[in-house]
Structures are given as structure tokens and as C-alpha cells.
Amino acid sequence: MSSALSGVEASAIGLLKRAVEQDGKGKAQEALVCYKEGIKLLMEVMRETTDQIRKQAFRQKIEQYMERAEKLKNHVDSQIEAGKYHQAIQITNDSTGHSYRSMFTPYLDELVTEVHIEDPYIRSNHQIYNLLRFCELLVMSVAPVKRIHLLTGRDENVHLQHNKLGELQRSLAEHSVEMIVSYSDTLHDRVVRFNNGWIIKIGRGLDYFKRTGQYSIGFCDMDLRRCHETTVDVFHSKHTKDG
């Protein structure tokens, strides 16, 4: 197992190095994710280590990183408290690793029961699949989502759009989730709001994935799909409307 272990150790060190870098740059949320994942891996290494002296050294390192991550977490919490939180994430052209799971999971917790999606382009087939994947993420997540409010534009073929969204609605109902669909012809903004206060604005809305071959790697797993360039702005509001 030694070579497998050193691989995990290397990954842990890489992540923690990145955490410290991001931390230095003031990118708190990314740093927190890296600390968390890095600490997790380092704990795995510690568990597998039989040498008691190395084990103790790992334990000390883990505690140091935990302490720093806790302080940072408290800092982020106080920013949120003061209503000052804003983070801009850049998705670069042709980059990968931006599935909805990767993008939205950090903002989904046990307090999210309602989700608002405003996106003028949930119309064509691949856009409805975007919505389906986003809904699947909600169903799989820790968030006990009960209601999804979708506001979108009407497709040229309204009938088809309505049928597809209807199937999704019935399917969500089987998972005890109600989806309420409204249409607007003047909608421009693209925004996802969770009722725990997180607001995620993606320049392109949910439609930021590039096309790929039908039998190619990245057709099913969106973390492997190349992306269009777009900016993601994350805000937090303690006083979001629920209606």
C-alpha cells in the first residue's frame, strides 16, 4: 500500500499548498474548500500510518491546518453577517471541472428548502437537460428542497417546451419536490437564489457548457465537459425574499 499512500499524501500536500496560496490572496471560499479536502486526505494518510512518530506528526499538522481553517471560516461568517460578502469566480474558456455539483454544492446546506432559478434560456433540448441536471443535484444534495421556482422565456415551440418541463415536474413530484414554472418575455438576468441567503449569478446562466461528441468523454460527466468563458458572482443576503 505504500505507493498508494504516498499518492494520497502528495494530493493532500498539493491541496494544502493551494489552500495557503488562496488564503494569501484573500480567496477565502476556495481556500476553505482546499483546507477541508486537504485535511480530509491527510487524515486518511494518518489513519493508514503505523509508525507512531509519523502518526503524531500528521496529527499535529492536521490540528494546525484545522485551526487556520476555523479562523478563516469565522472571518467569512462575519463578512456574511455584515452583508459584505462578494466573490467573483472566473470560468475560463475550455476549462473543465465546473459541473453544477462542483459549482453549487458549497452553497447548499440543510437550510435550503426553496430555490429560485431565473434564466431566460431554459428552452431548447440541451437547456432543458441543464435544468434536469441542476434538479438532480438538488435532489441528491443535503438540502431538503421542497420547492423550485423557475422563471424562463417561452420557446418558439412552446408546446414541446411545456411537455418536457411537465415530465420533469411530475418526476420531481415523485421526489416530493414541487416545481413552479412561470414565463416572462422580458427577463434578462440569470440568477440562482437559495433561501439560506446565497445568490449565484452566472453570466451565461446554466448554459455555459460547450458541445461535445455524443460518444466522447465529457458527454455524460459534466466535470469533464469543456466550458465557455463566463463569470460567476456569488453574494449573500441575510434578507432574501422567499416569495
Add this chain to the structure above:
Amino acid sequence: MSSALSGVEASAIGLLKRAVEQDGKGKAQEALVCYKEGIKLLMEVMRETTDQIRKQAFRQKIEQYMERAEKLKNHVDSQIEAGKYHQAIQITNDSTGHSYRSMFTPYLDELVTEVHIEDPYIRSNHQIYNLLRFCELLVMSVAPVKRIHLLTGRDENVHLQHNKLGELQRSLAEHSVEMIVSYSDTLHDRVVRFNNGWIIKIGRGLDYFKRTGQYSIGFCDMDLRRCHETTVDVFHSKHTKDG
């Protein structure tokens, strides 16, 4: 955050309870997964706890569970060492949570460079998507897979099957993975072998998912897809052939 926290704590307790149950029944591999996930969540709770007495109590619990998990891990390792490892997992009719990620991840580590797939039915469109999803898992996993050997049967429309597999081969090549396809008309067994010694035999091969609506929850995320009943047998061989 207190209600979110107590949710995580409840999940942690649930997992650790399940770990102890499975442990008691001799289901070592499942117990290990539950211990690992449960400990991970309990660490999150500990990190978020500001009360120093509670924090210390969590730390003690975590260490107890870690100790048990380590002992169990050593036991599994010794079974593998003796060539005695065998585990049967039952996928029940209509159950969910059996994506390839959930099924195969426990057996993929940094030692896996070659994968053998024998499955007579990688023929029709949805079966080729099964293979695509399996390959995506390999590309995303920690395993540095360099070569995939596929042995399958010829479809009635060999030309179409060949074209689809060809696109997948070219796409894998871009990820530095070579896929070698061979055909057999007499193949019956369904087996996946990793060259770290793990052998996974699924009664139905990769084709154990039920059909679902095209715009329904579970169409894209296979952890949400209902399954056919099938048995999965996991073996470990220290002396697997590589060829």
C-alpha cells in the same frame, strides 16, 4: 448555523450506527465506508463546535471510531493477503444509489493502470453509454489508468457499434488512455478486473439500470436511476494476469 450543524451531526451518528451494525454482521467493506464517512462528518461537526468541552468529547469519539476502523482495515488486508477475500453485494429490484461511481470507487486506487472489461453486451446505444460512463469514472478517479481492454460481442449492426466505440477510443486517447477492443462470439462471463487485484463480477454486467423517462430525475444522474435485481461478487487476487 445550529440547525444545519445538528443535521450534520445526525447524519454522522446515523452513519456510525450503520457502521457498527455492518461491522457486527461481518460486512467489513461496507462498515469501513460508513466509518470513514461518519468520521469525516463528525470531524466537520467538531470543527464547527466552539464549546471546548463538546469539542473534546467529539475528538475522543472520533479517535475511538478511528481505532476500530483501523483494526477492521487490518483484518480485511490480512484476508486479502491470504487470498480469501470474497464479498457478495445484492442490488435489489428498483433500488437506487448504484452508479458506477458508487460501485467501483472503493476498488480504484493509485495502483490501477490497466482495466479489463468482459461484457458480451456493449452493443446497443444505451449499452455503449454504460461503457462511456464507466470510462468517464476511470478518467475522473484517482487511478492513473493507461489502458482499457474491452472484450465484447458483435452487434447486429457491427458498423454502427464500431463507429461509436471508435469515437470513444479517440476521445479516451485525448486523455492519454488507450482502449483496446476485441470481439468474441462465445463470451458469456461479465467481469471487470483492475490490475491492483480487485475483480468485480456483476450478474448483469454493466447493464443493470432500468429505463426511465427522457426528462425525468435519474435520466442523467445514475445514482438516482432505479436498478434491476442483480448480484455483485467482489474478489481479490494477488496474482491477476495483466495480459
